Amino acid sequence: MSRASLRTRLVRNVLLPLAITWLLGTALTVTVAYYFAQKAFDRALLDDAYALASRVRAQPEGLALELSSREMSTVLFDQTESIYFVVRREDGSVMAGHPGLRAELPLSSATIRFSEIFYQGRALRAVSVRQEEPDDFVVTVAQTTRSRKALLRDVLFYSVAPQLTLLILLAVWLRGAIGQEVQPLSDLQSSVERRDARDLAPVPVYAASREIEQLGVAINALLERLGHSLQAQREFSGNVAHELRTPLAGIRALAEYGLAQGDPAVWREQLQRIGVSEARASRLVEQLLALALADEAETGVKNEALALDELVRETVLRYLPRADAAGVDLGVQGPDEPVWVIGNAALLEGVLGNLLDNALRYARPLDGQSGSVTVELAHEAEGVRLSVIDNGPGLDVAQRGHLLLRGVRGLHAERLGPGAGLGLAIVRKFADLMDGRFQLDEGPAGRGLRASLLLRESAPAA
Numbered sequence: 001m002s003r004a005s006l007r008t009r010l011v012r013n014v015l016l017p018l019a020i021t022w023l024l025g026t027a028l029t030v031t032v033a034y035y036f037a038q039k040a041f042d043r044a045l046l047d048d049a050y051a052l053a054s055r056v057r058a059q060p061e062g063l064a065l066e067l068s069s070r071e072m073s074t075v076l077f078d079q080t081e082s083i084y085f086v087v088r089r090e091d092g093s094v095m096a097g098h099p100g101l102r103a104e105l106p107l108s109s110a111t112i113r114f115s116e117i118f119y120q121g122r123a124l125r126a127v128s129v130r131q132e133e134p135d136d137f138v139v140t141v142a143q144t145t146r147s148r149k150a151l152l153r154d155v156l157f158y159s160v161a162p163q164l165t166l167l168i169l170l171a172v173w174l175r176g177a178i179g180q181e182v183q184p185l186s187d188l189q190s191s192v193e194r195r196d197a198r199d200l201a202p203v204p205v206y207a208a209s210r211e212i213e214q215l216g217v218a219i220n221a222l223l224e225r226l227g228h229s230l231q232a233q234r235e236f237s238g239n240v241a242h243e244l245r246t247p248l249a250g251i252r253a254l255a256e257y258g259l260a261q262g263d264p265a266v267w268r269e270q271l272q273r274i275g276v277s278e279a280r281a282s283r284l285v286e287q288l289l290a291l292a293l294a295d296e297a298e299t300g301v302k303n304e305a306l307a308l309d310e311l312v313r314e315t316v317l318r319y320l321p322r323a324d325a326a327g328v329d330l331g332v333q334g335p336d337e338p339v340w341v342i343g344n345a346a347l348l349e350g351v352l353g354n355l356l357d358n359a360l361r362y363a364r365p366l367d368g369q370s371g372s373v374t375v376e377l378a379h380e381a382e383g384v385r386l387s388v389i390d391n392g393p394g395l396d397v398a399q400r401g402h403l404l405l406r407g408v409r410g411l412h413a414e415r416l417g418p419g420a421g422l423g424l425a426i427v428r429k430f431a432d433l434m435d436g437r438f439q440l441d442e443g444p445a446g447r448g449l450r451a452s453l454l455l456r457e458s459a460p461a462a
Helices: 006-053 069-075 146-194 210-243 245-259 264-296 308-326 345-362 397-403 423-433
Strands: 056-059 062-065 083-089 094-097 112-119 122-131 137-144 304-307 328-333 340-343 371-380 383-390 437-442 449-455
Touching (some): 006 069, 006 083, 006 122, 006 137, 006 146, 062 094, 304 308, 308 328, 308 345, 340 345, 345 383
Antiparallel strands (some): 083 094, 083 137, 112 122, 122 137, 371 383
């Protein structure tokens, strides 16, 4: 079943209440107008009755109506209606008029009574007036109702016809006006229907109303988010295809070489190398997933107040066994009191984990000295700075800027160990999601590298 168009529904929802209101208003107006018109007709009828009553005189033989035929025609003259009357004494005898004309008499406490009667096959409006001077008698005057009915028809026609015409004109005007207002919706629909599924460029929005403009803005914002998501998926697919090719090929080569040998010692050595390559591939997959999730979660990260000193302490404790195995001195420096920042615990763990992984992997001085890695917390005017400092070979300014790109590895990466080239790109992405600022600088005394993240300081959480 086809649904009605928005324009039809709007016109209907506007005109239907308006028509009902108009109908009720018209009925009330006609009722009030007809009521007061009836009052005017009844007043004229009552005046005729009083005019007749004023001509009743007391005679020696009793009450009599002193009114000639000419005077009678003058008093009861009406161009359109037929008028009947009767004057009765208290005992019911007819003094003058139409003997068969009978109407409801006034009650004992009243002198006037109106009623609807039938006489000679006609519907009449009658009034009966009781008089006590010069003696008790009742005057009844009745007339046909053609003028009353004609008046009601005229009131109905002249009340309904103009308003109905105006209602029709209003419906035509509303349909056109609403059609112009909703036309941008049809244009927006056509623009979206004609668009290729891969085209995520903003749709043009031309609207005079705020609601349609906001709809267009919302659609464009959705297209922008979809474009960003698709871009992240493409980058993730490209990174996976590029970065996993090398470790998987190495694992395959190690396995083929081991299978070609008959010495169990060679098998053991090759299996150990396969384990190392698998660990590298797993670490690479983790970093690729983290980077893809960071791209997807730009609008869904919840930052809150958290204790940075506790998070740093727990993370460093997890890396101590690895530092000891690598012969690297790993320590923490910072204030004694708790340090609170605005951030996300999962993202901060990812930042610190990548920085410690890079530092432990590459923080080995070229002169053969033992490596040293320090995690430092410091209060600054702009917030709290979390730094990972090593005494490795360091980088110049150009190399530090280049190293923040995806897939880029340092100059000493081949000598110092394998890597994916994604760790610092992930750190910078996580820093952006927490409204922080990540940067690479020279280490103390111009030696080594300082990787630092500046975060907003926060009051302790309740």
